[in-house]
Amino acid sequence: MKRYLLFVLRIAVAVSLVLNTGCWSSNEIEDLSVYVGLALDVAQESKFEQGIEKQGASYPKHNMLTATVQIVPPVTGKGQKQGGTSSEQATTYINEKLTGDSLIQIFRQFALRRDRPLIGHHLKVIVVSSELAKRYSLEQIFDFVLRDNDIRPSCLVLVSHRNAFESLSTSEPGEIPAIYLAGLVKNRYRSNKIIPPVSLIKLDSRMQSGSSFLLQNVITSENEHKFSGAGIFKGSTKKWIGELNEFDLEGLSWFSFDVIGGAVKTYAHEGYTITYEPKRSNSKIIPKVQGDDISFHIKVSSEGSLMEDWSFPEIPSSEEYMRELEKLFEKQVNKQIQQVLYKMQHVYRVDVGGFNEQLRIKYPKVWNRVKEDWDETFSSIPITYEVDMNITDFGSSND
Amino acid sequence: MWSILMTFIPSWKLIAQAFLLLAVPVLMILMSKVIRKSVVNTFALKPDSPSPPETEIGLANVPITGTYDSDIVTVRNAIGDQADVLIREIVISGTETRVAIVFLEGLTDSDLIDSHLITPLIHRGVPEEDRSSFHDSLSAYLTERLIPASDIKKSSDFQALVEGILFGQTGVLVEGLQEVLLIGTAKGKSRSLEEPMSEALLRGPRTGFTERISDNTGLLRRHGENGSLTLTKFQIGSRVKKILILAYMRDIADPNLVDEVTSRIQRIDIDDPIESGYIEQLIEDNVLSPFQQMQNTERPDRVIAGLLEGRVAILLDGTPFALVLPVTFSMLLQSPEDYYERWLPGSFMRLLRFLAALLALLAPALYISFISFHPGLIPTKLALSIIENRQGVPFPSFIEALIMEISIEILREAGIRLPKPIGPAMGIVGGLIIGDAAVNAGIVSPFLVIVVAVTAISSFTIPVYSAGLTLRILRFTGMFCAATLGLFGVVMFFLLICSHLVRLKSFGVPYVTPIVPYGFSDWKDLFVRVPLKIMKMRPVMFNAKDKDRRN
Incomplete structure (x- = not known):
């Protein structure tokens, strides 16, 4: 009898050892607030904050920035969801705004406001307003975001022309703006006005390298968004200094990153619209060093098709007509490149086209000599370019 | 110097944690040992000391006297009160020798008794010319000339007679004979061969084992002409005796494996192994493991395939489930259809x-x-x-x-x-x-x-x-x-x-061969079943005598 008792006791101890650990650190997913978007603005207290501050609910802080987090999905009752009318479905997200001077403190401040704590694993998009980035260095603004363990390094970073929180709102029912913005960058194969996505990890590496860089710009009007141009960040300060517009970006795309889509529109001699759709392009930035003189030569070659021709009466797509059109498109691209180079060298005086990389790879010694003040040096370097367009087909038109 | 060294010595908290970490697996090992021991101790493979059997028909070593009247009384006393025992007393025609035929109703083939026992004894009897020699060689004459049955055994004590009758044989008690004849007339009901319920296939043979062991061994034999299929018979069960058959290919199976299985079967000590699951649980390696260490199947094709790989099968009377062993984890996920x-x-x-x-x-x-x-x-x-x-x-x-x-x-x-x-x-x-x-x-x-x-x-x-x-x-x-x-x-x-x-x-x-221990050639039949033309060798893991599958 005693033996059996001992046996049972041993089993009980073993079982209780396992069970007594309980559910360590378990947190049900529905008890958490998943935020997918984060907008960072210049301090601008919300009505709620002004209201509670009047009642004395404040803590010592300087109002430096306003963080807006986009929490999905909002809490809905079970019954509500089933008998859901369309008006209730409209709110697929909540935007929460808080102001302060430390991002982590602001985030922890949410714990006083919401029963479901924030988790950052699913953060997809961070939008920084150009106004904030003008005042503070990106290194300061993103310090917490880069340190945080939850936030994935694959999170996309955008800059907004005006207020960043505006870009996290939409008037379309059922849409989550943050996911919508993250999806827009996938359209690069349709437009060369989108720069390759800059994720947190890429941003970090660019900031570490000290070179100037671009962030995709998002413009909002009437709760609708558009990617338009890119914000320029100066490598030495990591602050926003200006913008490239869509047309500049097109020019930049020819030599700075591969064009895999888009449209080049120009006008034929009679003023009719003609449009070329690039399918692939190859570009090369060739640095040349002679003594102390650095110069660059850009070679762009592209293949694509003639996709639109308004010429009237219609001109048959003969070989020489194609060559003629190629010339026109080359002229147009040349114009685009010229304009962006002018802006880079003479308006903003920064190198965001990847010239520094090529120089560093080809002439590391020269690069070491000039890297300290590269942006300044770059602005006076002569750059030549040649463009070779190739119309390989003209769609399914068969005349 | 000393102070520098001290910084490398962790705090007592860390040491205690490390000790705990060490202690947990050691404790787990000790505990599993204790539990294993306490389970295995009550395990039939190593009987502590079986209690002596209590019931016994009091006929052990009681010889048959040959005196008809007293013998028939002894039999009646022993089993006469059983409801299904029938005793038919006749006289061999031509002589005055009395004969008692004792059999069980329902278990014996009464047609066979009528036509092959009663008919020759009563109807034909002993012809004139043999009557003088009949009494001298009673036993030989009966078995050699009078009773046309294939399965005749002789026994000289009542114990065997009574047991034989209860197992379905027909006992023949002859006046003046100090022996008794036991004639195999057992006929149990058996069902027809059906497709196994738990192992249905779309493609493949539709037969499954039945509860009768002679059918099952027949199925194995009938699979194809094969001289090396060996069926070794064991009788297990101390109260209810059952036939267990160990099947293997004589020139394929590893003799060590056959010996090991044989010795484990011989050590089985149980009153009645009702199903092959009893056998499985009594001879398996690890009682505490959640994983089965034998494969059970109702499919003769599966058994044959196993035997051809160098494995061994156990068939038990009274159940359609055969055991195939040894088994590895991957085999449990294989279907004959593969x-x-x-x-x-x-x-x-x-x-x-x-x-x-x-x-x-x-x-x-x-x-x-x-x-x-x-x-x-x-x-x-x-x-x-x-x-x-x-x-x-x-x-x-x-x-x-x-x-x-x-x-x-x-x-x-x-x-x-x-x-x-x-x-x-x-x-x-x-x-x-x-x-x-x-x-x-x-x-x-x-x-x-x-x-x-x-x-x-x-x-x-x-x-x-x-x-x-x-x-x-x-x-x-x-x-x-x-x-x-x-x-x-x-x-x-x-x-x-x-x-x-x-x-x-x-x-x-x-259990996880060929993954651990690693055996590359057996991977041919692990996750991917390679074409049959490539699988020329038998699995290495079973250590088959004849390694070439083409033989």
Whole structure:
């Protein structure tokens, strides 16, 4: 009898050892607030904050920035969801705004406001307003975001022309703006006005390298968004200094990153619209060093098709007509490149086209000599370019 | 110097933690040893000291006297009060020798007794010219000239007579003979050969074993002309004696394996092994393991295939389930169809089964750990829909999963016993309506219903039913681990199973061969079933005598 008792006791101890650990650190997913978007603005207290501050609910802080987090999905009752009318479905997200001077403190401040704590694993998009980035260095603004363990390094970073929180709102029912913005960058194969996505990890590496860089710009009007141009960040300060517009970006795309889509529109001699759709392009930035003189030569070659021709009466797509059109498109691209180079060298005086990389790879010694003040040096370097367009087909038109 | 050294010595807290870490596995080992010992001690392979048998027919060593009257009285005293014993007394025609025919009604073939025993004795009798010599060589004359039966045994004591009669033989007691003749007239009812229920195949033979061992051995013999198939007979069971047959290929099976199985069978000590499951549990290596160490099957083709690989089969009278051993884990996931179909679909099915086994084991555990511990590992859009679905679910995911898993296990257990006509209807009520109602009532989330359903379906893809049972039990352990430590717990649980599997052996063959120990040539038949033309050799792991499959 005693033996059996001992046996049972041993089993009980073993079982209780396992069970007594309980559910360590378990947190049900529905008890958490998943935020997918984060907008960072210049301090601008919300009505709620002004209201509670009047009642004395404040803590010592300087109002430096306003963080807006986009929490999905909002809490809905079970019954509500089933008998859901369309008006209730409209709110697929909540935007929460808080102001302060430390991002982590602001985030922890949410714990006083919401029963479901924030988790950052699913953060997809961070939008920084150009106004904030003008005042503070990106290194300061993103310090917490880069340190945080939850936030994935694959999170996309955008800059907004005006207020960043505006870009996290939409008037379309059922849409989550943050996911919508993250999806827009996938359209690069349709437009060369989108720069390759800059994720947190890429941003970090660019900031570490000290070179100037671009962030995709998002413009909002009437709760609708558009990617338009890119914000320029100066490598030495990591602050926003200006913008490239869509047309500049097109020019930049020819030599700075591969064009895999888009449209080049120009006008034929009679003023009719003609449009070329690039399918692939190859570009090369060739640095040349002679003594102390650095110069660059850009070679762009592209293949694509003639996709639109308004010429009237219609001109048959003969070989020489194609060559003629190629010339026109080359002229147009040349114009685009010229304009962006002018802006880079003479308006903003920064190198965001990847010239520094090529120089560093080809002439590391020269690069070491000039890297300290590269942006300044770059602005006076002569750059030549040649463009070779190739119309390989003209769609399914068969005349 | 000393102060520098001191900085490398960890604080006492760290040392204590390290000691605890060391102590936990040591304690676990000790505990498992204690538990194993206490189980094995009461285990039939090593009997402590069997209590002496209490009942005994008091006829041991009572000789047959040859005096008809006293002998018949002895028999009547011993078994005359049994309801089904019939005693027919006749006289051999031509002589005045009295004969008593004792047999069981229902177990013996009465036609055979009439035509081959009573007819010659009464009707034909002893012809004139033999009457003088008849009495001198009574026994020989009866067996050699008078009784036209194939199976005649002689016995000289009552014990054998009574036992023989009770087992279905017909006892013939002859006046003046100090022996008794036992004629094999047993005829039990047996069912026809049917397709096995638990191991149905689309392609392959449709026969399954039956409860009668002579049918089963016949099935093995009839599979094809084969001189090396050896069937060794054992009688086991101390009270109810049963025939057990050990089948193997004489020139393929490893003799050491045959010896080991033989010795384990001989050590079986039990009153009545009702089913082959008794045999399995009495001779297996590890009683505490959740994994079976023998493969049970109703399919003769499976047994033959096993024998040809150098394995050994055990057939027991009274059950259609044969045991094939040794077995490895991968064999439990193999179906004969893998070999009957071409190798590409065969391999595909097999890989599918491995995946299904993994799902059946881990799906709910992974669900719990993702939902409760690692929301960041779920793709964002899925995470959003899960959050939406789970809003209003009052339980943590572990309780939720436990509710659903237990109810589906109940449903499954009930499904076995549901009467045929209402079975499907109840299945629909149970499965569809309970699942749907539970979701609508907000007790569980729809996502979990998918997980549970996939798990339940997956566990049925495993071709050996009892292996599916193992995974079903372990699934719950996995869920506990997931609820305690999240994905880390699941990983630890999986490692625990792996370490157990690596240690486990089935009759000397490690359970996860050919993965551990590594045997490359056996990988031909592991995840992928390579074309038959490439599988020229028998599996190395069974150490077959004849290694070439073409012989």
